[in-house]
Amino acid sequence: MTSATRTPAAAVDEAWALMWQLVSAQRPRFVAVAREHDLFPPQAAALDRLDPQQPVAMSELAGKLFCDPSNVTGIVDRLEARGLVERVSAPHDRRVKMLQPTPAGARLRAKVHAAMSAPPAELTALSARDADALRAILRRALPADR
Amino acid sequence: MTSATRTPAAAVDEAWALMWQLVSAQRPRFVAVAREHDLFPPQAAALDRLDPQQPVAMSELAGKLFCDPSNVTGIVDRLEARGLVERVSAPHDRRVKMLQPTPAGARLRAKVHAAMSAPPAELTALSARDADALRAILRRALPADR
């Protein structure tokens, strides 16, 4: 088997493999960023999804983190113990608890987010033409109405 | 702030965000594939990196998994207990243990790998032209000599 294209799917298959590889390779960076701020990776992932302008419910956060709601309880407990987030009962349904980042939590979130949103060197090294084309293709693959 | 391009970095930044999002969204699929084969996610990730044709050392696997070597001991213990992999002392240095998948381990690895290497619907829906361009750009970003 060679690298020659034989089927229409070959290009997508290889593109996906390369994309997966590139994103996976960022994991050490993500873990390092989290640790620099005394956060475990799931805590950093959770904090990153807590928009100060638009609080989310516990169950909603569980969906964003792809894990069981019972799990989120512990993660939020630890964030709350550090004064990074507060649970606020929803007015319309007191069973629901909305997660509101504190000022300190919002600041930390912004720092972590900025560190993680920086593209890896492999992408910043691309030509302007390639970067534009890449964004255009990914925009078509991922419409904004997601 | 709008979506208009203002700096040369904007295209790369957005492309990276979209790429991260697309890969992250595959996690439930990865977890599901692992569970279908009675594997925990780290076990599936480890098995995926155990090439039957080219055994790797414990420390090498730790590097591929981005975790501490002490950790790999437990993961490999569980794979070995299920008869999926064997530890073989390296001839040139008996401190080193090479990981050799058993026939059953190699079969399971192939099944898991095939399930995970399938591109997500967002990519298979791309036009042939976009797919080709995407692969070409990613090949330039990730040279084969990695």
Added chain:
DNA sequence: TATTGTTATACTCTATAACTATA
């Protein structure tokens, strides 16, 4: 002495099931 892998330890993460309180 240095290195590979293991063990000991302590914690976080994780899902399942049962529970509480609200609806």
Added chain:
DNA sequence: TATAGTTATAGAGTATAACAATA
């Protein structure tokens, strides 16, 4: 009855440090 979140439980994953075997 149904749903949101918690608690109880059991186990896997994780890093740090100390250790044994080998180099």
